[in-house]
Every structure is written in C-alpha cells, then in structure tokens.
Amino acid sequence: MQLVVLGLNHKTAPVEVRECFSFSEEQLRLALRRLRDQEIVEECVWLSTCNRTELYAIVEDAEEAYEPLKEVMTRMATGQQRPDDYVFYHCDQDCIKHLFRVSSSLDSLVIGEGQILSQVKKAYSMARDAGTTSTVLNTLFHRAITVGKKVRTVTRIAYNAVSVSYAAVEMAKSVCGEMEKVKVLLLGAGEMGELTAKHLVASGVQTVFVSNRRYERAVDLAKRFHGEAVPFESFLQRAVDADIIITSTGAPHYMIRAWDMAHIMPKRQGRPIVLIDIAVPRDVEPETAAIQGVTLYNIDDLEAVVESNLRLREQEAKAAEEIIEKELTELVSKFRYLSFQPVMARLADKAEHIRQREMKRALTKLPDLPPEEMKIMESMSRMIIRKMLRDPMVRLNQAAGSEQEEYYLEAIRELFKLDAIGEGKHCEAKACYRYARQ
Structure with missing residues (x-):
C-alpha cells in the first residue's frame, strides 16, 4: 500500500x-x-x-x-x-x-x-x-x-x-493611499469577508458596507465593525457610492458583470472604482477591467503583495x-513500525495463549496453592514470555524499512508458525512506505 x-x-x-x-x-x-x-x-x-x-x-x-x-x-x-x-x-x-x-x-x-x-x-x-x-x-x-x-x-x-484578505487590503491601500475617507463595499460575509473587514477597520476605514446572500449574516458582521448592512439584491445600487469593492462570495458564477459596471460608472460622475476579487471561482467578470475608470484585481494579482512579505x-x-x-x-x-504490528501482535497473542494454557495445566496439579504463590507463578510466567520475546521484537523493529524487513517477517512467521492461527501472509510492498491497519 x-x-x-x-x-x-x-x-x-x-x-x-x-x-x-x-x-x-x-x-x-x-x-x-x-x-x-x-x-x-x-x-x-x-x-x-x-x-x-x-x-x-x-x-x-x-x-x-x-x-x-x-x-x-x-x-x-x-x-x-x-x-x-x-x-x-x-x-x-x-x-x-x-x-x-x-x-x-x-x-x-x-x-x-x-x-x-x-x-x-x-x-x-x-x-x-x-x-x-x-x-x-x-x-x-x-x-x-x-x-x-x-x-x-x-x-x-x-x-x-497575512492572509489573502490581508493582502487584498494591502492592495487597496496601495491604490487609494489613506483609507480613512475610503468607502468599501464588502460582498460576502463568510470567513474571508470577516477577516477582510477586520483588516479594513485596522487600516483606518470608517465606512464599510456589507452585503451577503443571507442578510442576517451581513447585519451581524456590519454591526461588529460599525458598518452598514446592504440587502443582497441591492448591492449594485450601493456600488455607486463605494470607492473599493472586495468580493469573496462562494457563488459558482459571476456576481458582477461588465454590463453591470458599464451602467454604474456614469452614475459615479467620473470617480474611479477599484474591484478586488479574492473569490474562487471569480466573482467579477474579467471583461469588467476594460471599462474606463474601473481597476480590477483578482487573486493572482496578489502575488506582488505576497512577494513583498516573503523576504x-x-x-x-x-x-x-x-x-x-x-x-x-x-x-x-x-x-x-506499524508494518510489523500485525506480526508482533500475533506473536505476543500466541505466546500469551501458550502461557495461559500451561498455567492452567500446572494449577490443576496444585489445587491447594495459596493465592500469594499463585500470583508469584503468574508474574513469573509473564516475565519469562516478555524476556523471551524481547530480542525478536527489537530485531523486527530495527529491520523496519530496511532490505531485511521481509526476511525477518517471513522468518518470524515460519519459526513460530504464525500463519497457523488464521492470519494471511503479509502483503509484499511495492515501495518502502508500508502500513498496517489496526
């Protein structure tokens, strides 16, 4: 395996x-x-x-x-x-x-x-x-x-x-400079949206609009960051007021299309807008970048921000x-070590089975043996088994992963007749990585 x-x-x-x-x-x-x-x-x-x-x-x-x-x-x-x-x-x-x-x-x-x-x-x-x-x-x-x-x-x-959301905020800062007067629309209130909101507020942003398909989630996130919740069906209207839109939804299709932005931009009276799409699949249609006044970054564009942190x-x-x-x-x-556990377990089980059988035979011949002496015999028999098996167990463990691994496994099985107790042979591994189920 x-x-x-x-x-x-x-x-x-x-x-x-x-x-x-x-x-x-x-x-x-x-x-x-x-x-x-x-x-x-x-x-x-x-x-x-x-x-x-x-x-x-x-x-x-x-x-x-x-x-x-x-x-x-x-x-x-x-x-x-x-x-x-x-x-x-x-x-x-x-x-x-x-x-x-x-x-x-x-x-x-x-x-x-x-x-x-x-x-x-x-x-x-x-x-x-x-x-x-x-x-x-x-x-x-x-x-x-x-x-x-x-x-x-x-x-x-x-x-x-840093995270992808942190990198997105750093990207926004590099475009807009001071963030105190910047208005941000956050589309998506999941874990990524929450982290982004946290970084935005830490960067000085005071106006955060939050829109999410589940409106109560948007309300909850907006309340925690003193922002404003926006009904999901109305987020495009609010986009007219935003300077930056950061999208992080889990939608399988585009949430913002080029056609949408083409109708929004005339209402902004010449004010540019930055779209940062950190969702996969993407939330913003790529053709949106061709519209005048729109700057679009997707998750791959964050590589530059990442590079500055690598050093x-x-x-x-x-x-x-x-x-x-x-x-x-x-x-x-x-x-x-796990590869040997089945053989080791079978060897220990067989030895214990023999010990219990011989103890039972001995005790039938000593019916009047006091409990204290019975405990001594029990302890002695266990110790004999443990010491007898110690060297084979150590040698097996040392052979794990070596060229002699299969040799020792086969030898232990043959010498102690372990296959006779109903277990099949150990599978021949095709690589040095082996394992055993428990």
Missing part, C-alpha cells in the same frame, strides 16, 4: 483553471461517499480551498492509481477543463512532507497565513465523518495538524500574519522547515 496526493494549487495552475476544480462541501461529501464504495482507494481525504484542491489517498500501487484518481478529479470539474497539465502527484514521504508544509502554511500563497490549518482540520473532519479514514490517514492528519500548530507557536512565521519570512520559514524534517522522520519511523 502507498500514500499519495494528487492536486493542483496556485503554483501549478492559474485562477481560471483552479476555479474549475473548486468544489463545494456537498460535492466533496458526495465524492467521499463514492470513493468509499469503490476499490480505487483504501482511505481518502479531500482538501479544497480557494488556492488548492488535493486528494490524499491510500492506494495499492501509486503508479497504477494515478490515472484513475485524475479521472475522478476530472469528472468533478466544471466545464470541459482537464487537470492534465496542472496537477502534481506525490508519493509516500514526499506526500507526508507536502501535507506538513501545507498545514504549516509554507505552501500557501501568503506564507504564514492562518486559514489553512483550520481548512486542513475541516477537510479531515469531513472525511472522518464520511468513514473514509483509518489508521494511516488518521495518524497522518493528526500529526499534520500538530505540526501546523507547532510551527506557528515555535517560530515567528505568524507574527504580523521578511524567509528566516522563519527555514526554522519551520527544520521542524517539518524532524516530524517527518518521526512519523516515517512510526509508519514503518
């Missing part, structure tokens, strides 16, 4: 491709259920955010699983877009390291941003609820979440933390990489 991840992200695919592979929670739950009922994977977790879509899976053979997994992703995509030229595929240790870097925000568009860790937690929770995780992915994701927390605690990578975080990222390498080594050792 092998551990793999198939995915695409902001490094491998432009926004117009990523938005075709941005899946809703309902789509992911359905995909998990379908994969659970098929033989493509043993375990799986889907992670889908605005900047990445990744499928983590346990498969029989990584090479053979590549095309079927890619086909699963293709069938889920909107439109006719195929992932062929944009996906990456990591196996075993490379897969583990990739997830550790993702959860630590080292692989994010904005290094050090805080959203990705909660998104990893949510993805894992969804898969666990769907019943598509077991020993390996449970162990992997628990450790990945721990690594993400450790990196943010031990290093200063999260100090003055400040390079040293902390190095410290984070050291943490990841150490955690990677420990987890790989644990996975290698």
